[in-house]
Amino acid sequence: MSNKENEFNHSIDKGFLYGLSQSLTIAIGYAPVAITFGILATQFGLTFWEAGLMSFFVYAGASQFIAIEMIHQGATPLMIGVTTLIVNIRHFLMSLSVVPFFPERSLLWSLGLAQGLTDESFVLNTKVLKDVEGEENRRRVMLGINSGAFVTWVSLTILGGLIGKWLPVQFSGFQFALLALFIILTTMSLSRKNYMTYLIAAVLAVVLKLLIPGKIYLIISVILAAGIGAWWRVRKGSHRVGLNSQKSS
Template sequence: MAEIAVNKPATEYRRGLQSGISIAIGYAPIALTFGLLAKTTGLSIGETALMSLLVFAGAAQYISLSLLSLGTGIFEIILTTFIVNIRHFLMSTSLNEKWEDSQTANKAILSFGITDETFSVAAVRDEKVTSGYMLGLISISYSSWVVCSGLGHLIGASLPQTLQESMSVALYAMFVGLLVPSMKKSVKVVFLAALAAIFNIIFTLTNALSTGWAIVLATLLSAVIVELIENARNRQRRREHE
């Protein structure tokens, strides 16, 4: 019975909310600016809120605004959105392995809320991920995103310039805060992160790939290469033992 008590959905939900606080802080300036830009692009407050409610994907929403203002066709905007967000396929596949719930329906519904940020927080969690935890994590992040998008449009201004500038570091700082503790524990993590960073820097600076594909390819290359190296070393060690 004690084990069941530890994993009570309500407790997990609360833990998810707590883990999501830094995401909510990080989303605020980005969503406020999105609301403001949407207004400048000519979207009504209803359309702005609807997009944040239904799409919930920062980069793609920003890109859609710039494409709209360039007069790009709807089909092209939707296609671009798909390409930018295809990286979530990789994240969901990875998260599926550590998310325990026999009800696929729960995972299917909550998968709507998988973003770079919610994925990163859940994926580096020490314990297994539960649906209660994901619900907490996603609801606080999603609320911040939707409410701040609407506010940005409504107020028609974002944060004061200096604060806005310094807050632009928030999500990156969160990623660093999530990564470094694992780097300290494992050399493998250091290699994984460094290799993916180097690939992504090369792809980005050479303009070889769009942002979405650059992240997917950099991640996959790094994950595969490090796994191959580890396998080869393990095999060698086994041979030496024989």
């Protein structure tokens, strides 16, 4: 493992700019989503710079869409905060699996590299960093990837917000836009491994919404459904322990 790195440093060409160029694929993917977010945020009552501010600080697509839907439904900041936590806790897993690329990182690098970790940048970084030799270079490449994606997300949110300002507010279709977005995300992520959790959450949410005032039904149904789903998986998995305890997928 070690002598390859020390022998000859021919990876000078793989630095910040290399990462930045790699981020183009993410930028293309982000563009329509960021513009859509900007448009919807302004349609749901935010100003274009408030939308931009949210993209700048939060920088997590799905939870931003969820937040403007919840703001629209009248949820409290605390409710939105808790919902954001359970949506974005997955970044913890991604972060955990990126960390081994940077054993010698300084505090500043830790703070900086963590900022740009999203679903998309995680996937790209994991793919690209494997082929970059030397931790110094890997840091710069990741910074480049993250920067390109981040700048695209924030600037195109603002652009979308400006577009949204000029669109006719009367069109009733806009009140369905976010639901449509979530439905499309659902069809993209439903699988044989998670559809039971989806159904449990759906039933619980409808029943609890009718029974409990406020938006707390969201969090209760999500935690219960994910908990039951995870418990079920662990239970099923434990039958196989002993046969195949060494290998993890």
